[in-house]
Amino acid sequence: MGKELKHFAHKSDVIRLEALLVSGGIYLDIDVFVTRPFEPLMYHPTTLGMEASPDSRRTELEPEGLCNGVIIAANGSEFLKRWRTTYETFDEGNWAGHSVVMPWQLARKYPSEVQVLSTRAFFWPLWSGNEIEKVHETDEYDFTASGQFGYHAWESLAMKYLSNLSPEKIRTVESSFNKMVRPYIGPNDDVIFRKWKGDKTD
Numbered sequence: 001m002g003k004e005l006k007h008f009a010h011k012s013d014v015i016r017l018e019a020l021l022v023s024g025g026i027y028l029d030i031d032v033f034v035t036r037p038f039e040p041l042m043y044h045p046t047t048l049g050m051e052a053s054p055d056s057r058r059t060e061l062e063p064e065g066l067c068n069g070v071i072i073a074a075n076g077s078e079f080l081k082r083w084r085t086t087y088e089t090f091d092e093g094n095w096a097g098h099s100v101v102m103p104w105q106l107a108r109k110y111p112s113e114v115q116v117l118s119t120r121a122f123f124w125p126l127w128s129g130n131e132i133e134k135v136h137e138t139d140e141y142d143f144t145a146s147g148q149f150g151y152h153a154w155e156s157l158a159m160k161y162l163s164n165l166s167p168e169k170i171r172t173v174e175s176s177f178n179k180m181v182r183p184y185i186g187p188n189d190d191v192i193f194r195k196w197k198g199d200k201t202d
Contacts, residue, residue, distance in 0.1 A: 003090040010092070013068060013099045017084045024075035031155035031162075032069055032122065035143050035180060044115035046079040047072040048107070051100055052119035052126055065100030066107060066114075069152050070122045079113040082106055120148050127154040134176070136161040141176040151180065167193050 005011045016027045026038060041047050051067035073080055086102050094101075107114045125131040125141060132154060134140055143151060155162060161177070167189040170178045 001088045001090075003087060004092075005090070006092060010090075010099075014084070014087065016068065016071060017080050020071060020073045020075070021077065021080050021084065022075060024073055024077070027068075027071040027073075028150070029069040029152065029155075031153040031158075033151045033153060033180060034149065035151060036147070036149045038072065038149060041072055041115070041117075041149065044072075045074040046077045046113060047115040047117065048103060049117040049122040050104075050119045051123045064104075065096065066103040066116065067123050067152070068099045068103065070150060077113075079103075079106065079110065082110065082113070117149075120146065122148065122150045123152045124148060127157050132158045132161070136175050136177050139174045139176050139179060143176065143180040153177075 005014060019025075020027055028034070048066040048068070049070055051064050053064040071080075083098075083103055083106060086106070087098060090098055103114075107116050119126075124146070125135055136158065153162065165178075167185050170182055170185055
């Protein structure tokens with residue numbers, strides 16, 4: 001459409017739309033952890049979740065936009081077609097303009113084409129304030145009791161925690177995040193982890 005996509009994140013924003021338009025399915029950012037089966041969400045042609053604005057947390061239905069970190073869509077989704085077309089006005093300087101703000105604008109204009117889930121479905125706790133610290137330094141938040149379908153780990157902001165994880169720490173350190181992922185630690189993961197870190201003794 002004559003708009004150059006320079007940053008890999010913006011290129012990825014478009015590629016995920018293109019892929020889903022062709023094949024349909026579920027797109028997840030690499031730092032999304034699924035906490036519940038998605039089957040209850042599969043009946044609508046397109047499903048997205050709200051991303052709350054950091055200054056409107058008291059009102060759940062005041063989102064910053066619809067985050068494209070999780071997209072559930074049928075192939076040929078009308079909503080995704082509209083979304084892709086809006087890249088005619090893409091602005092490199094508006095970081096989340098087409099990935100978060102634009103789908104929310106479209107959802108309000110074409111509400112029958114998209115199922116909008118609350119901020120608590122995929123993108124809670126949020127990235128702002130001390131929410132990331134709470135998830136990794138305390139066990140106050142219960143991802144199972146919340147009923148949410150997934151957790152976006154806000155990798156770029158949480159890397160100081162994520163990069164220091166190991167199977168042993170996940171098993172022994174009590175945090176909301178570790179309790180969420182602990183069931184997925186396998187019996188051989190300690191050996192695999194040590195080899196990945198360069199330990200050749202096993």
